[in-house]
Amino acid sequence: MQMPDGRIKHIHMIANQMPSRNGDLEYVGAVIEITAAKNADEALFQAQSQLARVTRLTSLGELAASIAHYDVNQPLAAIRSSGEACHR
Structure with a gap:
């Protein structure tokens, strides 16, 4: 829901259809505001994305160090x- 001041509130609604005493249908349910939970989920997703990025960069750095050690050094x-042996 967008509030008049521009804020967005997330809600979760559960409703069940029930017959009334006069034969009409009524809905009985509950509405819960879940904005805080939604914001926490978004923050968790951002943190997990950042952690995955850092993990990839760390792995790449370790791979580069390994290649430099074994394939170059x-x-x-x-x-x-061999050069020193030939020189002697």
């Missing part, structure tokens, strides 16, 4: 060792 160390 070790061959360079072998070349250096």
